[in-house]
Amino acid sequence: DGGITQSPKYLFRKEGQNVTLSCEQNLNHDAMYWYRQDPGQGLRLIYYSQIVNDFQKGDIAEGYSVSREKKESFPLTVTSAQKNPTAFYLCASSIDTGTNTEAFFGQGTRLTVV
Amino acid sequence: GENVEQHPSTLSVQEGDSAVIKCTYSDSASNYFPWYKQELGKGPQLIIDIRSNVGEKKDQRIAVTLNKTAKHFSLHITETQPEDSAVYFCAASSNNDMRFGAGTRLTVKP
Numbered sequence: 001d002g003g004i005t006q007s008p009k010y011l012f013r014k015e016g017q018n019v020t021l022s023c024e025q026n027l028n029h030d031a032m033y034w035y036r037q038d039p040g041q042g043l044r045l046i047y048y049s050q051i052v053n054d055f056q057k058g059d060i061a062e063g064y065s066v067s068r069e070k071k072e073s074f075p076l077t078v079t080s081a082q083k084n085p086t087a088f089y090l091c092a093s094s095i096d097t098g099t100n101t102e103a104f105f106g107q108g109t110r111l112t113v114v
Numbered sequence: 115g116e117n118v119e120q121h122p123s124t125l126s127v128q129e130g131d132s133a134v135i136k137c138t139y140s141d142s143a144s145n146y147f148p149w150y151k152q153e154l155g156k157g158p159q160l161i162i163d164i165r166s167n168v169g170e171k172k173d174q175r176i177a178v179t180l181n182k183t184a185k186h187f188s189l190h191i192t193e194t195q196p197e198d199s200a201v202y203f204c205a206a207s208s209n210n211d212m213r214f215g216a217g218t219r220l221t222v223k224p
Contacts, residue, residue, distance in 0.1 A: 006157075033212070035214075040123070040216065040217075041216055042203060042214045042215055042216035042217045043158075043203065043217075044214075045211075045212075048211070059115070059213075090157055090158070094212075101146070102148060102160045102163060103148070103160075103205075103212055104160075105150075105157030106157050107155075107156055107157050108155070108157050
C-alpha cells in the first residue's frame with residue numbers, strides 16, 4: 001500500500017542527546033514536510049523540502065536539522081540545542097511543487113526527553 | 115509569511131446540530147485551503163479542500179466556503195454525529211508552503 005511512514009511511534013531520550021526521527025514515503029511525492037505539534041498550538045512548520053538535496057527552514061527550525069538525500073526519505077534530527085524537544089512530530093508529503101495539493105501525513109512520533 | 119488564525123479553539127454541539135469553524139489568512143498569494151481532521155494519537159487526514167477559484171464546495175455533510183476578498187474561509191458540518199468529534203485544522207498554502215491554524219476541538223454530545 002502507498003503511504004507515509006514514521007518511526008518509531010514513541011521515542012524516549014535523555015536530555016542532551018541528539019535523536020533522529022524517520023519519515024519514508026512511497027507515494028513518489030516531491031515535497032516533504034516536518035511539523036511539530038504542541039497542545040493548543042496546532043502544527044508548526046520545522047523544515048520542508050521541495051526536491052531532493054534541497055530544503056528550507058520553516059518557522060521553528062532552530063535546534064533541528066534535516067537531510068533529503070533520497071526522494072522517499074526526509075529524516076529529522078532533534079539536536080541537543082533544541083530547548084524543549086518533547087512534542088508530537090508529524091511528517092507529511094505532497095505530490096509536487098508546481099501546484100498546491102493535499103498533504104498526506106504520517107501517524108506521528110511522540111518524542112519524550114527525560 | 116502566511117499567518118492562519120482559527121476560531122473557536124473548542125466547540126461543543128449536540129448530536130444533529132451544525133458546527134461551524136472559521137479561519138482567516140494573511141497572504142493574498144495563498145490559493146489552496148484544506149481542512150484536516152485529527153483523531154487522538156493519529157496524523158491529520160484531509161476531509162475537504164477548496165482552491166481560490168471556487169467560492170464553495172460540498173461533500174455530503176461537510177461544506178467549505180471561501181471569501182478571497184476578506185481572506186477568510188469556513189468549515190460547516192451539518193447533522194453532526196459523535197464520530198465527528200476530533201480536532202479540526204484549517205490550512206492555507208502558497209507554492210506548497212502550507213501553514214496551519216491552531217486547531218478546533220469539536221465535541222459532539224449524544
